[in-house]
Amino acid sequence: MNIDLLGYRQNAGMGQVEVANALDISKMQVNLYEQAPDTVPMGLLVKWLQILGIDLATAMSAPIPPLKGIDPGTPYTELYRKLNLLNQYIGDTPPVDKLDIPTPPATPHDFQQQLKLYKQKPNVVLTGGFDAGKSHMANALLGSKNLPVGYQPATRVITFVRHIEDRPKWCKEDVLIVNEDFWLKDEKGKQIIDLLLLDDQERCEKYCVHAGSFDTLQKYGVHGEYEDIAAHAAVVYRTHLTSKKVQQAS
Ligand SMILES: Nc1nc2c(ncn2[C@@H]2O[C@H](COP(=O)(O)OP(=O)(O)OP(=O)(O)O)[C@@H](O)[C@H]2O)c(=O)[nH]1
Ligand SMILES: [Mg+2]
Numbered sequence: 001m002n003i004d005l006l007g008y009r010q011n012a013g014m015g016q017v018e019v020a021n022a023l024d025i026s027k028m029q030v031n032l033y034e035q036a037p038d039t040v041p042m043g044l045l046v047k048w049l050q051i052l053g054i055d056l057a058t059a060m061s062a063p064i065p066p067l068k069g070i071d072p073g074t075p076y077t078e079l080y081r082k083l084n085l086l087n088q089y090i091g092d093t094p095p096v097d098k099l100d101i102p103t104p105p106a107t108p109h110d111f112q113q114q115l116k117l118y119k120q121k122p123n124v125v126l127t128g129g130f131d132a133g134k135s136h137m138a139n140a141l142l143g144s145k146n147l148p149v150g151y152q153p154a155t156r157v158i159t160f161v162r163h164i165e166d167r168p169k170w171c172k173e174d175v176l177i178v179n180e181d182f183w184l185k186d187e188k189g190k191q192i193i194d195l196l197l198l199d200d201q202e203r204c205e206k207y208c209v210h211a212g213s214f215d216t217l218q219k220y221g222v223h224g225e226y227e228d229i230a231a232h233a234a235v236v237y238r239t240h241l242t243s244k245k246v247q248q249a250s
Contacts, residue, residue, distance in 0.1 A: 016030045069140070069142050083118055163237070174238065177208065
């Protein structure tokens with residue numbers, strides 16, 4: 001149960017130590033349980049709410065507090081500054097004469113292409129059986145409720161969540177749903193999930209079956225009413241809630 005133990009404690013004007021002493025647990029446990037209230041054992045929860053002066057039925061019917069999400073900060077700023085500087089330096093370098101040798105050396109242009117690869121961010125993959133909690137976990141990390149969750153098999157598309165700042169300029173929507181022809185195939189007909197294609201305007205436009213706001217994902221990205229739509233993958237652009245930009249975008 002996602003009961004807002006932290007909010008109730010703050011409203012009661014109590015400190016974590018006070019609650020910990022009353023429950024005979026450590027302050028650290030109080031802190032951990034407040035971050036993940038759904039993991040508090042029922043017996044302890046009942047006692048906890050009594051201490052805070054909250055009725056169990058009231059706590060259970062209260063709206064679930066918004067997910068906080070993580071704030072990754074700006075870990076790439078310095079790297080990008082250096083790569084941009086290097087790129088500028090290469091761009092300003094006078095062209096070199098083409099050498100007539102069997103194996104020509106790499107050109108400044110090759111180096112610039114290589115720099116683009118260094119700008120790629122790592123990808124985190126969440127996999128698991130249906131109902132494993134993949135979408136729930138992604139929402140918790142993002143601090144959002146944009147990805148549909150449910151007690152039956154819910155998500156029916158491979159969902160790529162990308163930062164809003166990585167949205168190509170030609171794309172104006174928060175969600176793109178594409179069909180399975182979007183992906184290229186190898187000689188045996190097996191799909192190649194190439195993430196670079198997500199920036200390919202021509203392919204995105206050609207194989208997009210729906211584009212729009214997050215409602216589009218709730219509608220076509222889940223099993224149910226719209227299952228006859230040939231949706232295969234969804235590209236979702238957003239960022240964490242701590243950013244003002246996202247609050248405007250979502
Ligand atoms: N309280 C709580 N509920 C969870 C947690 N993880 C998953 N759930 C619930 O379990 C159900 C399934 O979670 P989903 O996130 O939809 O699971 P999924 O892995 O995305 O499942 P599919 O999309 O069907 O493949 C939902 O009702 C979630 O609210 C969790 O850590 N805590
Ligand atoms: Mg899911």
